[in-house]
Amino acid sequence: MVNVVLYVPGDMALPPKISNAAIGEDCTHRIEETGCGPHHVLTFPELPRAIDLALRVIGELVRIPGAWATVGGQRMSSLVSLWNRLDCYRQSLPHVDRIAYCQGRAATLRSLLGCGVQSCATPCQFVCPQCSVKENPAAAFLVHPETQMLLVLGEIEWCPNLVQSSQV
Numbered sequence: 001m002v003n004v005v006l007y008v009p010g011d012m013a014l015p016p017k018i019s020n021a022a023i024g025e026d027c028t029h030r031i032e033e034t035g036c037g038p039h040h041v042l043t044f045p046e047l048p049r050a051i052d053l054a055l056r057v058i059g060e061l062v063r064i065p066g067a068w069a070t071v072g073g074q075r076m077s078s079l080v081s082l083w084n085r086l087d088c089y090r091q092s093l094p095h096v097d098r099i100a101y102c103q104g105r106a107a108t109l110r111s112l113l114g115c116g117v118q119s120c121a122t123p124c125q126f127v128c129p130q131c132s133v134k135e136n137p138a139a140a141f142l143v144h145p146e147t148q149m150l151l152v153l154g155e156i157e158w159c160p161n162l163v164q165s166s167q168v
Contacts, residue, residue: 002047002071002158004054004086006079009066010038018042021057026050048160051090058083072158085126085156098161099123124162126154 008014010031014022022029022042027050032041044054061067062079069076076082088105095101106125109115156162 002089002160003073004044004047004082005070006042006044006054006057006061007034007068007070008040008042008061008064010040012064014040015060015064017060018057021053026053027057047086048090048093051086051093055083055086055090058086071155074155074158076155081155085159088125089159089161092161102161124154124156124159126156 008018013019014029019029021027026044026046028043028045030041030043031038033039034041042057044050044057047054058069058079061069062083067079069079069082071082088102092098092101102124103122106122106127109125110122
């Protein structure tokens, strides 16, 4: 189960759309000291059940300076990155073979970007070895990157579809 936690600076009131969302069993709200001041902490402990709510709240938080998120305890580089990855996961949910769905999305993206690596068998659109180097210069030092390293660099190692595919 994926655990998404959103942090909003505590010196501001939560917007009504967010505070209303924080009432219920799909989201918990508390104030917590984070080392950089008090923050409102919104936790979505049961994805995919609460994925639509989490996406709506993240969509509202992108407008708030200083808001950030973690997934499985790992800090995300941006709320937009998290929104994109959660939305991709949400879109996979109706598919019986989610691994094939993810591989198909990755192949489509490679085609759209004109990726010349025909043998690329990346399991996810966020971890193409060639594209990762373009988007994340830290990956450039990896000559033959391992998939797990790309999952970490792509901030998608938490995805249940990828966890499932790595156990196959």
